[in-house]
Amino acid sequence: MKLNPTNLFRTMVRMRAFDEACLEGVPTFEIHGELHTGIGQEAIGTAMAQSLTPGDAVVSTHRNHFHALAKGVPPRALMAEIFEKETGLCRGRGGHMHPFDPDRNFSATGIVGASLPVALGYAYAFKMKGQPHVAVGICGDGAANHGTFHECLNMAAAWQLPLVCLVENNQYAISVRFSDVTATPTIAERAGAYGIWGRQVDGADVEAVSAAFAEAVRHARKGGGPALLEAACYRFRGHYEGDHDNYRERAEKQRMRAELDPVARYRRVLIERGIASGEELDAIAAAAKAEMSAMLEDVRADAMPDPSGAMNHVFAEPA
């Protein structure tokens, strides 16, 4: 596939700027509950955006902002939802963990391990209706040890469903280190157990992960059955904003942030290749930051949901 390097860079910095804008809502208590940012994992969201069509489905996790943006969910409505506004994607009822966009077949869950079953249902529906779409179920390394991971890959393989299981292996399930609780060095190698396509890729290399994701999607779309793609990455911040994060050593964090920063790494690549100068790329990053800051100010002016509607959609209502 043909990738536009400058656009890849722009998408990544816009995603990062989006989450950095959201961070501002935490100390001010504009965002209640936990906020899970994907900072450091921009390359994966950017890769998804290169291959998905409007009809495809994405079922994401508690760390879902970049996946939503990749699926084409409007950033303004997504940010308003994260800030719990009436103008949000779900009228402020879902918050940051539960953005639902039925028009774009995007959904998410706050429960680890609960995304793959829903994606499996989409994949089944696509196959039943003969539609050329794929369902992407996203999980982390933590959910890969949940029972649904096995159940869903088994069913998807048995029935040859167009399911792409994308594992963002950021090496920690909150505080529990992946290697401490997992029998195999990688998750991708489990693909052999189900007789399906499987691959591991460097999730901080935006071009590599774009190519691998495209291949996984192509495989599933062409009727080849499910695909399992593991993208190795690193969570730059705590599990949630406010996490004391004392379970990872400072030295490790510094080293990993330096090695696995997809934005800084791709910036160097583009400069080395002579595709863009440092100044041009910095200008792109500054424009993204300005765009998201302006969006944040805009969202802050929106109304909160009317308290009289607090019980809406709680009970069964006449159709």
Added chain:
Amino acid sequence: MSIDALTNIRKINASQAVAEGLMQEMERDERVVLLGEDVGRSGGVFGSSRNLLERFGPMRVRDTPISEMSFTGMGVGMAMAGLRPVVEIMFVDFIGVCLEQIYNAMAKIPYMSGGRVKMPMVIKTAGGNIGSGRGAPADDAHLSRFLLSAFPRRRPAERRGADRGCGAGCAGREGPSHPSVAGLRVRRQRRGGLARSEAARRRAARARLGRRSEAQPLCRQYVNLTPKPASRKVHGRRSPAWCTTAQDSLAPSCTTGQKYSLK
């Protein structure tokens, strides 16, 4: 109502009534898909999905592996993708295995999405004194209606008799946004009359129609199995809708001793 019509009641099992209700729904709406353990080749452990695999094929009647949480979540995804899944949990005692998807996804997504996502999905299950009179262990014989009643947005619909059992199959139709749990309380698989006395049927129908207009399909389902009434006029008044629909299509084949067929 003449005495003839009252004696022309077809006696069938509750499970058969469920199977027939499902069959009618699946005939009517090609989006209805049944999935779960032993629903296909065996026709359901109580026979409540008998003959459906042969009629609708494996994409619409899907035997699943023993993966309750995942196939329940699959039903959530199918509903969001525009299908009308009926997910069978064999015994309600097993519902703990998949409660995560029922409780957090199926029940809460309509709320969390601010009403944008509908959840036209039915969990079909059975509980209570299972085992054809031989009795069943404590983990196969529970009644979980009260547990399920506490969840948001779901309407438990327990069906005890054959007439109500039939309606359970189409509970998900009552509204596009209402996930339902339709339970069949099995009591020795006793054969019961589809219609009891005329007065009782009318009372039941009135009660259901009065409760919500969407309940009408439910009523139609079960009266389709009743005999043709002697007259549309009952006590000088036009009989209720459920009664007149029985005049159509199916009535002649529904008399005692005759094989019931949709054709």
